[in-house]
Amino acid sequence: MTSTTLAAVPAASPEAGFAARRRRKLLVAAVVFAAIAALPYGITDVYLQNVLILTLMYAALSQSWNILGGYCGQISLGHALYFGIGAYATSVLFVNYGIVAWGGMLVGGVLSALVALALGWPCFRLAGHYFSIATIVIAEIGLLLVHNWDFVGGAMGIQWPFNPDSWWTLQFARDKVPYVHFALGLFAVVWFVTYLIEDSRWGYWWRAVKDDAQAAESLGVEVFRSKMAAAAVSAFFTAIGGGFYAAYVSYIDPESVMSFRFSLLFALPAVLGGIGTLWGALVGAAILIPLTEISRSYLGGTGSGIDLMLYGVLVMAIALARPEGILSLFRRTRSARNQEATP
Amino acid sequence: MSDDAILRIDNVTLRFGGLVANRDVTLDVTRGEILGLIGPNGAGKSTLFNLISGTYQPSAGRILFEGEDITRLPAPERCRRGIARTFQVPRSFDSMNVVENVIVGGLARHPGAAAARRAAIETLDFVGLKHRADAVAGELTPPEKRRLEVARALATGPRVLLLDEVLTGLTPSEARAGVELIRKVAERGVTVIMVEHVMEVVMPLVHRAVVLHLGRVLAQGLPTEVVRDEAVITAYLGERHRAA
Numbered sequence: 001m002t003s004t005t006l007a008a009v010p011a012a013s014p015e016a017g018f019a020a021r022r023r024r025k026l027l028v029a030a031v032v033f034a035a036i037a038a039l040p041y042g043i044t045d046v047y048l049q050n051v052l053i054l055t056l057m058y059a060a061l062s063q064s065w066n067i068l069g070g071y072c073g074q075i076s077l078g079h080a081l082y083f084g085i086g087a088y089a090t091s092v093l094f095v096n097y098g099i100v101a102w103g104g105m106l107v108g109g110v111l112s113a114l115v116a117l118a119l120g121w122p123c124f125r126l127a128g129h130y131f132s133i134a135t136i137v138i139a140e141i142g143l144l145l146v147h148n149w150d151f152v153g154g155a156m157g158i159q160w161p162f163n164p165d166s167w168w169t170l171q172f173a174r175d176k177v178p179y180v181h182f183a184l185g186l187f188a189v190v191w192f193v194t195y196l197i198e199d200s201r202w203g204y205w206w207r208a209v210k211d212d213a214q215a216a217e218s219l220g221v222e223v224f225r226s227k228m229a230a231a232a233v234s235a236f237f238t239a240i241g242g243g244f245y246a247a248y249v250s251y252i253d254p255e256s257v258m259s260f261r262f263s264l265l266f267a268l269p270a271v272l273g274g275i276g277t278l279w280g281a282l283v284g285a286a287i288l289i290p291l292t293e294i295s296r297s298y299l300g301g302t303g304s305g306i307d308l309m310l311y312g313v314l315v316m317a318i319a320l321a322r323p324e325g326i327l328s329l330f331r332r333t334r335s336a337r338n339q340e341a342t343p
Numbered sequence: 344m345s346d347d348a349i350l351r352i353d354n355v356t357l358r359f360g361g362l363v364a365n366r367d368v369t370l371d372v373t374r375g376e377i378l379g380l381i382g383p384n385g386a387g388k389s390t391l392f393n394l395i396s397g398t399y400q401p402s403a404g405r406i407l408f409e410g411e412d413i414t415r416l417p418a419p420e421r422c423r424r425g426i427a428r429t430f431q432v433p434r435s436f437d438s439m440n441v442v443e444n445v446i447v448g449g450l451a452r453h454p455g456a457a458a459a460r461r462a463a464i465e466t467l468d469f470v471g472l473k474h475r476a477d478a479v480a481g482e483l484t485p486p487e488k489r490r491l492e493v494a495r496a497l498a499t500g501p502r503v504l505l506l507d508e509v510l511t512g513l514t515p516s517e518a519r520a521g522v523e524l525i526r527k528v529a530e531r532g533v534t535v536i537m538v539e540h541v542m543e544v545v546m547p548l549v550h551r552a553v554v555l556h557l558g559r560v561l562a563q564g565l566p567t568e569v570v571r572d573e574a575v576i577t578a579y580l581g582e583r584h585r586a587a
Contacts, residue, residue: 204456218430
């Protein structure tokens with residue numbers, strides 16, 4: 001009796017094995033986040049800290065994009081719209097009404113989610129490339145509207161007033177470390193939300209919709225509602241990132257938060273690192289954003305297009321060599337190991 | 344017409360432009376039976392499955408399930424009411440592993456992911472695929488993929504299960520294992536409608552056979568009667584001669 005129970009321990013029930021894997025993922029995340037949180041104390045160079053902040057911010061934004069694009073398979077190239085809504089809501093509320101960024105980001109997030117639902121209503125009837133094209137067009141229309149909307153500063157944009165460093169107003173002029181921690185916190189929150197979603201009804205529904213919508217419907221999946229929910233969650237966090245960006249740079253205008261470039265920058269890290277994965281966006285951003293910043297600073301004003309060319313090369317390389325993204329390199333070896341272990 | 348009919352297809356017609364895929368199909372499916380839906384290629388078998396599961400809506404006619412009109416209900420709602428299906432070409436969710444595929448089906452019956460996972464593992468055990476629970480669905484062999492399709496559909500807790508050519512393309516021993524599985528499913532009280540065009544495999548298994556030809560019901564009855572039916576022989580032999 002005892003010997004059989006002992007023998008059964010390594011081959012525990014599939015559910016126990018699954019729970020253990022889930023716990024391990026959380027543990028890994030805690031270690032990674034703690035290590036990143038310590039980074040700015042070692043890297044005191046302000047320029048490098050700026051690169052770190054942008055890397056974490058784009059990781060968070062790309063992970064938000066990943067919720068709709070990677071998990072639910074709806075490739076949006078118009079997320080700059082939600083980023084802009086977040087940045088503008090936060091800026092207008094702070095500059096005109098004195099509401100601190102924390103409140104502004106939440107308002108922007110909810111507003112964005114509502115806009116995503118309103119736009120999803122017609123757009124999710126479009127399939128594949130047509131959907132992506134519609135998202136580009138809608139984001140461009142949004143950009144033009146903001147350009148001509150005087151209440152939000154029109155083409156002039158909005159300048160934030162300078163205040164003493166404080167977590168309350170999210171303004172830090174002298175020290176960038178708090179921004180590192182805020183960007184990291186934002187990524188950690190989006191990561192954790194994605195982690196929770198992965199083992200929830202929506203998580204399974206979204207992936208089913210991505211892989212085969214018709215088969216999903218035959219299994220009781222509400223395809224349209226799935227897409228709407230994914231779009232709302234994705235837009236919410238994208239807008240929070242937009243609010244943070246506005247607080248970080250203290251000045252926004254339509255081009256600097258709503259241009260098509262941003263839509264690309266949200267999609268690319270996740271695509272590069274591994275679409276529909278927990279860590280793909282961070283891995284992709286850690287490669288892409290430093291490259292962008294370095295090429296920009298070395299080439300100065302003349303090299304403004306170089307970073308875009310770099311993305312193009314990277315995306316082509318990934319598409320040819322490893323379409324599932326960089327993370328799939330590790331997964332392949334792991335599944336091979338598992339197969340050797342259990343013949 | 345008996346009250347034993349769990350599913351009633353009443354004068355259903357489906358047109359795609361000028362093409363009539365199903366014409367005036369009337370059919371009662373008895374609770375608990377294994378019904379074989381046979382016929383040459385292009386007879387309208389898969390189309391009829393699509394009409395029952397809600398992928399298509401008929402141009403005319405009605406479909407009743409448990410006495411209720413489901414003709415206009417969307418596919419997910421029909422699934423929740425107890426109609427599940429497999430696809431002729433297995434359509435696994437390839438970004439997920441095997442157990443996650445089945446969880447998608449389990450969620451139709453269980454509100455939470457944990458309960459759906461428990462049900463999914465049970466279902467995988469039932470179809471004999473538990474040892475592959477953690478494999479990526481895209482890496483399964485074709486017969487394993489067929490089993491996964493069945494597991495996914497079963498996890499939704501169906502009262503009627505539509506099997507679209509689940510035995511086609513299998514080796515004789517795999518097909519025998521498949522037949523055993525379908526018997527086991529039927530013993531659980533699930534009504535099974537199966538499309539096959541390999542007659543020798545289906546005939547010993549099904550309680551009743553319906554032959555479709557050019558979108559119409561050509562014959563129905565006991566398998567032994569149907570294979571002797573003149574019209575059926577002509578439809579099949581004619582087809583074979585052209586194919587050869």
